[in-house]
Amino acid sequence: MSFETWMALQQLYADYAAALDAGDWDRWPQFFTEQCVYRIQPRENHERGFPLATLSLSSRAMLQDRVYGIRETLFHDPYYQRHVVGVPCIRQVEGNHIHCEANYAVFRTKLSEPTTVFNVGRYIDVVARTPEGLRLASRECIYDTELIPNAIIYPI
Amino acid sequence: MPPDPTSRHSSSLPAWPSEGTHEIPFAAYTDDATYRRELERFFYKGHWCYVGLEAEVPRPGDFKRTVIGERSVILVRDEQGALQVIENVCAHRGMRFCRERHGNRKEFVCPYHQWSYTLRGDLQGVPLRRGVKQDGQWLGGMPADFKPAEHGLTRLRVATRGGVVFASFDEQVESLEEFLGPEILRWFDRLFNGRALRVLGYNRQRIPGNWKLMQENIKDPYHPGLLHTWFVTFGLWRADNRSQLRMDAHGRHAAMISTRGKAGAAGTVTAVSSFKQGMALHDPSLLDIVPEPWWGEPSVVMTTLFPSVIFQQQVNSVSTRHIQPVGPGAFDFVWTHFGFDDDTPEMTERRLRQANLFGPAGYVSADDGEVIEFSQQAFASKPDGQALAELGGRGAEDTEHMVTETLIRGMYRYWRRVMEAQS
Numbered sequence: 253m254s255f256e257t258w259m260a261l262q263q264l265y266a267d268y269a270a271a272l273d274a275g276d277w278d279r280w281p282q283f284f285t286e287q288c289v290y291r292i293q294p295r296e297n298h299e300r301g302f303p304l305a306t307l308s309l310s311s312r313a314m315l316q317d318r319v320y321g322i323r324e325t326l327f328h329d330p331y332y333q334r335h336v337v338g339v340p341c342i343r344q345v346e347g348n349h350i351h352c353e354a355n356y357a358v359f360r361t362k363l364s365e366p367t368t369v370f371n372v373g374r375y376i377d378v379v380a381r382t383p384e385g386l387r388l389a390s391r392e393c394i395y396d397t398e399l400i401p402n403a404i405i406y407p408i
Numbered sequence: 409m410p411p412d413p414t415s416r417h418s419s420s421l422p423a424w425p426s427e428g429t430h431e432i433p434f435a436a437y438t439d440d441a442t443y444r445r446e447l448e449r450f451f452y453k454g455h456w457c458y459v460g461l462e463a464e465v466p467r468p469g470d471f472k473r474t475v476i477g478e479r480s481v482i483l484v485r486d487e488q489g490a491l492q493v494i495e496n497v498c499a500h501r502g503m504r505f506c507r508e509r510h511g512n513r514k515e516f517v518c519p520y521h522q523w524s525y526t527l528r529g530d531l532q533g534v535p536l537r538r539g540v541k542q543d544g545q546w547l548g549g550m551p552a553d554f555k556p557a558e559h560g561l562t563r564l565r566v567a568t569r570g571g572v573v574f575a576s577f578d579e580q581v582e583s584l585e586e587f588l589g590p591e592i593l594r595w596f597d598r599l600f601n602g603r604a605l606r607v608l609g610y611n612r613q614r615i616p617g618n619w620k621l622m623q624e625n626i627k628d629p630y631h632p633g634l635l636h637t638w639f640v641t642f643g644l645w646r647a648d649n650r651s652q653l654r655m656d657a658h659g660r661h662a663a664m665i666s667t668r669g670k671a672g673a674a675g676t677v678t679a680v681s682s683f684k685q686g687m688a689l690h691d692p693s694l695l696d697i698v699p700e701p702w703w704g705e706p707s708v709v710m711t712t713l714f715p716s717v718i719f720q721q722q723v724n725s726v727s728t729r730h731i732q733p734v735g736p737g738a739f740d741f742v743w744t745h746f747g748f749d750d751d752t753p754e755m756t757e758r759r760l761r762q763a764n765l766f767g768p769a770g771y772v773s774a775d776d777g778e779v780i781e782f783s784q785q786a787f788a789s790k791p792d793g794q795a796l797a798e799l800g801g802r803g804a805e806d807t808e809h810m811v812t813e814t815l816i817r818g819m820y821r822y823w824r825r826v827m828e829a830q831s
Contacts, residue, residue: 292769296509297609303760304609304745307769310761313690320687325638327775329782399740400613402781403774 253345257386261340261379264386265354269335272407277322280407281315285380288312289390292408295373298394306404318407328405332361333370335408340377348381349389356393358408360401371397371408421445421827425794429820430802430813432795434787437618442827443736449826450715451477451733456567456574456587458717458730459483459493461744463571463605469512469527475732475740476575476716480504481564483573484513486527493575494529495562516561529561570600572728588713589656595663595711599721601702604749608760611743613768617780618787619715619733620823622741625776626712627662627815629653630799635779636772638765641687642695644668653807658825659818660714666810668707668723694761697723714819724755725762737784741777743767 264283271279284290293305309315322328338355345351353376360370373395380389393408421442422435436442451457457476460483464472471484473496480496496506498518505518515532517524524533534556539549564575567584574584581587588596615622625631632645639645651666689695699707703721711719718729726747732740743766747759766773786793797820800812804821807814 294610294612300510300609302607302609303756304611304763305760306611306767308760308764310693311691314694316690317694320690321638321771325636325641326771327635327637328778398612400611400768402613402615402768402777404769405774 253342253350257350257381260386261350261352264379264388265337265340268388269337273332273334275332275406277319277406280319281312283388284312284315284391285382285387285389286312288315288388289392290315290388290407291391292393292395292404294398295394295396296398298392306400315407322405326405328403329362331363331406333406333408334359334361334367337375350377350379350381350386352377352379356408368401369397370401371395371404373397422791424824428802429804429817429824430796430798432797432816432820434793434795435791437620437784437787438736438791440736443618443733445827446715447477447733452479452577454578454581454826455715456576456581456584456713457715458713458728459573459575461571461605461607461728461746462491462568462573463607463746464510464744465491467512469514471506471511471513471527473506473509474730474742476564476577477733479577480506481575482506482516483575484527491566491568491573492528493564493566493573494525495564495577497562498523499531499559499561500534525561529563531556531559531561570597570602571605572596572600588661589658591654592656592661592663592711592713595654595665595709596719598702598704598709599711599719599726605746606749606751606756608745608747608756608763611745611767613741613777614734614738615741615777615780616738617777617784618736619731619739620819621780621783622718622729622731622739622776623712623714623819624816625780626664626710626718627819628813629664629666629810629815630813631779632772635775638771642689644695649810651808651810653810653812653815655804655806655815655818658822659804659815660822662712662815662818664708664710664810664815665706666708667705694764696758696761698755698758700724700755712815712819714822720766722765723762724758725766726759727763727766737788 268283290309291305292307297304336357340352340354343351353374355374358371359367361367373393376392378390379386422433422439424433425431459474460472465483465485468485468487468489471482473482482494482496484492486492496504498505500521500523503518503520515524522535526532537550539546564577567574569584633640649666654663707723709721716731720727727743727745730742734740745763747756765771797813797816800814804814804818
């Protein structure tokens with residue numbers, strides 16, 4: 253992998269986390285390819301081979317629908333997110349696709365409340381080189397957190 | 409059977425403001441003595457509680473650790489293929505010995521002192537039972553009259569139907585079929601009609617609210633068209649959908665049965681003009697609903713079994729939702745999504761896609777957890793307050809419409825009868 257690609261990959265991870273921490277939901281689908289996969293799945297299901305995910309979206313259009321849901325239909329307590337994402341570990345590069353993983357921790361802060369650990373896990377990613385730059389063809393958030401603290405509203 | 413309803417006493421439990429159950433004291437959701445009595449009278453006595461699906465333990469030796477009330481239990485298939493439910497408490501020092509949540513075992517061993525048990529919970533080995541031999545004498549060991557047969561694990565009664573497994577700590581509990589009653593049994597059998605089930609996976613969340621609020625949520629057809637604006641926005645819910653609300657003879661279990669309506673704009677029946685209507689999904693595959701022969705007429709049937717489980721059929725998405733109380737102020741909510749052995753790959757895909765509507769991140773479920781949390785916050789801060797459930801009147805009877813809180817009143821009629829009975 254070239255230094256430029258490595259830098260671009262780092263930038264993708266950093267930009268993604270920054271957009272989510274800023275609550276910039278319109279930006280979120282733009283990190284993905286059109287035929288993307290986005291999943292938030294318990295580690296238990298992942299390791300036992302169960303297909304169920306807590307959230308499973310299979311196109312950029314579905315991500316846009318999720319944004320609509322967050323903004324317009326899903327009543328929820330507003331909260332801040334803060335992502336801390338580790339350095340990606342490159343598993344494989346084949347053609348225009350980079351298979352990589354990174355640990356993440358998301359802290360949640362509700363208004364007038366202390367900050368708590370919200371969701372901890374790893375991203376399992378397939379990153380595609382496109383004419384527009386690197387995009388996520390697939391991002392699976394495989395989380396350790398055994399009990400979701402009530403609800404997951406925003407993307408991770 | 410429920411305790412004799414004729415004798416009542418107030419003890420120190422929170423007082424109800426009126427004879428009926430249309431005004432519910434906030435303290436019923438927060439009071440610790442009330443909660444302890446609920447565990448004893450609902451979860452540990454007189455009721456069948458959900459423990460899992462047969463498909464979770466298909467082979468001899470397969471086990472699943474789960475919970476009834478606050479007690480840890482193990483569902484296991486023994487060597488003969490029979491289902492056993494044993495309490496996860498070592499007969500020696502009381503340790504919760506089983507730490508894995510699932511697996512396969514030939515026996516259960518408590519690591520503390522290596523007491524070992526068969527899959528039926530019988531004590532089979534006690535290290536140093538006869539002591540140690542030193543200088544020609546036996547020293548220590550268990551008393552000569554120690555009988556292993558008297559020190560097995562607590563074994564629960566077990567009942568299965570349609571691939572669903574229930575257990576009870578109560579030796580005297582009525583049969584599962586009597587417990588469900590004919591009306592609820594009918595809806596249970598519609599979903600679990602004998603086909604083998606296939607587990608699709610789990611979701612686990614902790615909701616910081618009293619466990620009864622989740623029962624109430626699924627006995628309340630008033631809120632879906634109002635809280636879950638996603639339903640209304642995308643045309644999945646109308647308050648005038650053809651529907652029935654059904655209870656068992658005690659009012660403790662219920663089924664909300666509805667058939668998707670065909671005509672008319674959503675706003676005309678919700679009367680909430682701010683809702684956006686006629687919105688289209690960017691990706692409509694989420695709403696790729698395919699009717700299945702076993703449905704019959706209804707497209708949605710939500711069944712609440714008191715106290716421990718909810719069975720969901722929302723179009724193609726089916727799941728069990730297990731209520732596991734954690735003190736009066738919280739419960740763990742465990743979702744097991746499943747399909748059927750004869751599902752095509754497309755149907756499995758469809759069930760998984762529609763699962764996006766449900767669970768801790770679901771379009772029409774995440775907000776249920778939120779409102780339960782915020783109700784509990786108010787209950788805790790205002791012990792003298794009371795919740796109101798008067799929609800559709802003050803009695804509790806079956807209805808042919810959704811604009812009523814009758815099922816909540818029915819549940820509390822039963823709740824009061826059991827909770828207020830002498831012992």
